[in-house]
Amino acid sequence: PAFGLFIFTIARDPLRIIILIAGAFFWLVSLLLSSLIWFIAVKASDPQDERLQKGLLIFGVMFSVLLQEAFRFLYYKLLRKAIEGLVALSEDGCSPISIQQMAYVAGVGFGLMSGAFSMINLLADALGPGTVGIHGDSQLYFLTSAFMTMVLIFLHTFWGILFFHGCEHRRWWEIAAVVIMHLTVSGSSVCNPLYVGSLVPSYLLMAAAAAWAYLLSGGSAQNLRRFLLCKC
Amino acid sequence: MITFMNNSDSEEEPCNERTSLMSAESPPVPSYQDGLQASEAGETQAHRKRRAGSSRSPNNITAGEMSGSGVPVRESALENEEEELTLKYGAKHVIMLFVPVTLCMIVVVATIKSVRFYTEKNGQLIYTPFSEDTPSVGQRLLNSVLNTIIMISVIIVMTVFLVLLYKYRCYKFIHGWLILSSLMLLFLFTYIYLGEVLKTYNVAMDYPTLFIVIWNFGAVGMICIHWKGPLQLQQAYLIMISALMALVFIKYLPEWSAWVILGAISIYDLMAVLCPKGPLRMLVETAQERNEPIFPALIYSSAMMWTVGMAKPDTAARGPSQQTWDAAEDGREHLRSPSHAESQMSETRSPVPTRPVTSLEELEEEERGVKLGLGDFIFYSVLVGKAAATASGDWNTTLACFVAILIGLCLTLLLLAVFKKALPALPISITFGLIFYFSTDNLVRPFMDTLASHQLYI
Numbered sequence: 001p002a003f004g005l006f007i008f009t010i011a012r013d014p015l016r017i018i019i020l021i022a023g024a025f026f027w028l029v030s031l032l033l034s035s036l037i038w039f040i041a042v043k044a045s046d047p048q049d050e051r052l053q054k055g056l057l058i059f060g061v062m063f064s065v066l067l068q069e070a071f072r073f074l075y076y077k078l079l080r081k082a083i084e085g086l087v088a089l090s091e092d093g094c095s096p097i098s099i100q101q102m103a104y105v106a107g108v109g110f111g112l113m114s115g116a117f118s119m120i121n122l123l124a125d126a127l128g129p130g131t132v133g134i135h136g137d138s139q140l141y142f143l144t145s146a147f148m149t150m151v152l153i154f155l156h157t158f159w160g161i162l163f164f165h166g167c168e169h170r171r172w173w174e175i176a177a178v179v180i181m182h183l184t185v186s187g188s189s190v191c192n193p194l195y196v197g198s199l200v201p202s203y204l205l206m207a208a209a210a211a212w213a214y215l216l217s218g219g220s221a222q223n224l225r226r227f228l229l230c231k232c
Numbered sequence: 233m234i235t236f237m238n239n240s241d242s243e244e245e246p247c248n249e250r251t252s253l254m255s256a257e258s259p260p261v262p263s264y265q266d267g268l269q270a271s272e273a274g275e276t277q278a279h280r281k282r283r284a285g286s287s288r289s290p291n292n293i294t295a296g297e298m299s300g301s302g303v304p305v306r307e308s309a310l311e312n313e314e315e316e317l318t319l320k321y322g323a324k325h326v327i328m329l330f331v332p333v334t335l336c337m338i339v340v341v342a343t344i345k346s347v348r349f350y351t352e353k354n355g356q357l358i359y360t361p362f363s364e365d366t367p368s369v370g371q372r373l374l375n376s377v378l379n380t381i382i383m384i385s386v387i388i389v390m391t392v393f394l395v396l397l398y399k400y401r402c403y404k405f406i407h408g409w410l411i412l413s414s415l416m417l418l419f420l421f422t423y424i425y426l427g428e429v430l431k432t433y434n435v436a437m438d439y440p441t442l443f444i445v446i447w448n449f450g451a452v453g454m455i456c457i458h459w460k461g462p463l464q465l466q467q468a469y470l471i472m473i474s475a476l477m478a479l480v481f482i483k484y485l486p487e488w489s490a491w492v493i494l495g496a497i498s499i500y501d502l503m504a505v506l507c508p509k510g511p512l513r514m515l516v517e518t519a520q521e522r523n524e525p526i527f528p529a530l531i532y533s534s535a536m537m538w539t540v541g542m543a544k545p546d547t548a549a550r551g552p553s554q555q556t557w558d559a560a561e562d563g564r565e566h567l568r569s570p571s572h573a574e575s576q577m578s579e580t581r582s583p584v585p586t587r588p589v590t591s592l593e594e595l596e597e598e599e600r601g602v603k604l605g606l607g608d609f610i611f612y613s614v615l616v617g618k619a620a621a622t623a624s625g626d627w628n629t630t631l632a633c634f635v636a637i638l639i640g641l642c643l644t645l646l647l648l649a650v651f652k653k654a655l656p657a658l659p660i661s662i663t664f665g666l667i668f669y670f671s672t673d674n675l676v677r678p679f680m681d682t683l684a685s686h687q688l689y690i
Contacts, residue, residue, distance in 0.1 A: 017327055017330065018326055018327075018642055021330075021635060021638050021639060021642070022639065022642070024635050025635050025636070025639045028632055028635055028636075028668070031676055031679075032668070032671050032672070032675065032676060034679075035675045035676040035678075035679035035680070036671075036675050038679050039674075039675050039678065039679065042678075057682060057683070060679065061683070113631075113635070116631055117628055117631070117680060118680075118683075118684070120626075120627040120628065120631065
């Protein structure tokens with residue numbers, strides 16, 4: 001689905017593609033830094049202690065979430081500058097792309113990269129021989145990973161919109177809400193393989209974020225109805 | 233102007249200059265600007281439609297606020313318009329380059345992942361004589377550095393040789409050299425590649441069929457690249473030979489040497505293009521003085537250049553090789569004149585200028601584009617392919633390098649739009665790619681693996 005989003009909404013406009021790739025790049029950098037921190041922490045600690053490792057991992061996850069949001073903020077700043085540049089240079093005073101579109105594209109960029117990194121090795125392994133969950137792990141590993149990745153990609157997209165909107169209008173509580181949501185989702189994935197604990201809240205949060213983002217983008221029930229009835 | 237500097241790497245001597253250097257075009261510098269303005273006609277319509285479809289309309293509040301600042305911009309000089317056009321349509325040109333680079337990388341990665349041949353070590357090139365199977369780390373490092381020095385010096389020698397030939401107008405020799413090397417690429421390497429692919433998928437093919445297929449492929453390729461042909465076919469062929477070349481490099485360069493060579497080549501690229509005495513810069517300037525395009529077989533061009541030649545009667549009388557060059561010249565001249573007319577046409581922006589020679593200018597106007605050297609393609613693909621081949625993190629590393637290279641390309645294009653002269657395309661992208669490769673392989677991979685095994689999501 002995320003790829004479909006890409007094809008239908010982003011692939012037409014070259015500027016959006018650039019913003020997408022730049023968003024992916026920023027996510028990547030944040031991942032890099034967070035894994036650096038985790039790596040250092042692991043190397044500096046005792047590799048035998050299971051609980052410590054798990055604790056470090058969770059710490060790494062949280063730290064990574066915070067870093068991701070920090071990078072989203074940085075990206076927002078960069079896009080603001082870019083939009084000012086584009087506006088100043090465009091011939092009729094409008095920038096060719098609005099900040100909301102940028103927010104959307106940035107969110108998709110983050111999401112795609114995060115999803116790709118989460119899934120792609122799995123997919124590659126899935127092509128090979130083997131049985132899922134042979135060692136007593138859940139048999140639904142692939143399925144749940146796929147769903148989780150999808151929800152995460154969508155969430156990133158919505159968070160992007162919410163985050164940028166919050167930054168635009170200086171509503172700090174929106175930004176804080178995004179960060180808390182992200183932390184919640186990542187935290188809930190700790191409950192894996194108890195999938196109920198992670199998938200369900202994530203989907204609920206996603207629905208909430210979707211509705212919120214939709215409302216923020218100026219949509220309403222009327223728009224929705226008009227869209228569904230007339231195709232233009 | 234968009235030109236990218238590219239480096240030559242030598243494989244076998246005919247292949248050298250094949251990829252040796254590609255600089256961007258200095259000649260098209262003015263024409264790019266003009267082409268931008270002129271292409272505005274064709275593209276603005278598309279852009280207008282896009283903008284109309286987006287959330288903004290001229291009556292919007294945000295637009296209203298900005299229109300005040302927009303008016304003085306409009307009243308400013310022509311150069312400002314040129315600049316804004318450059319930046320605005322820069323996005324389109326960036327994409328025009330993203331697509332072939334991506335395609336090339338996809339081909340290389342797909343081949344590396346599926347065909348075993350290219351990851352087996354079957355010996356090394358004579359250009360990298362020192363082996364890396366040494367017992368100690370220091371020895372291995374030393375060997376790879378020596379390999380790099382040899383390779384880079386070969387490249388420098390070849391580049392200087394090519395520049396000298398160009399300076400002393402030995403066009404026939406250069407042409408012959410290029411034709412020989414592209415012949416070899418198109419036939420020999422394709423044969424090897426096809427053989428390996430067929431072997432991997434266990435498909436039987438008899439020799440006559442193979443001969444016919446390769447003959448057709450090679451002959452059409454030669455015509456497309458060196459003479460005239462549909463733009464997309466030419467682009468496709470250039471991508472294919474870049475991929476083939478990159479595959480050969482990936483196979484035959486030993487590990488550490490490959491990375492050191494990549495680093496060294498970007499430094500060389502930087503110097504060769506930007507230093508006043510650099511060979512590539514001299515090549516570009518000479519081409520600029522003589523108002524000629526750089527050899528068609530060495531650059532990837534994202535725009536059409538030959539349509540004018542087919543329409544102009546007097547160029548038809550000359551020989552084929554001359555024809556292409558003259559066609560380019562005519563193309564550029566044509567581009568300069570529409571630009572002035574276009575700038576006066578302000579908001580009407582009709583793609584059909586009010587002059588007799590309408591259709592061909594329209595073709596040139598709309599399709600002026602960016603040029604990127606083939607060696608750039610090759611080295612990007614070598615980086616990504618090596619990442620795919622040797623990284624144990626597999627796809628994550630490959631993906632990271634891919635994104636890094638694309639971002640580097642974006643930045644280079646941005647710099648190009650700012651500086652408006654030939655720029656090396658390798659350094660930024662390769663630096664990013666290298667950084668990301670090593671960091672992803674060593675840092676991110678364990679992190680992601682551990683996360684995946686616990687099914688945690690970040």
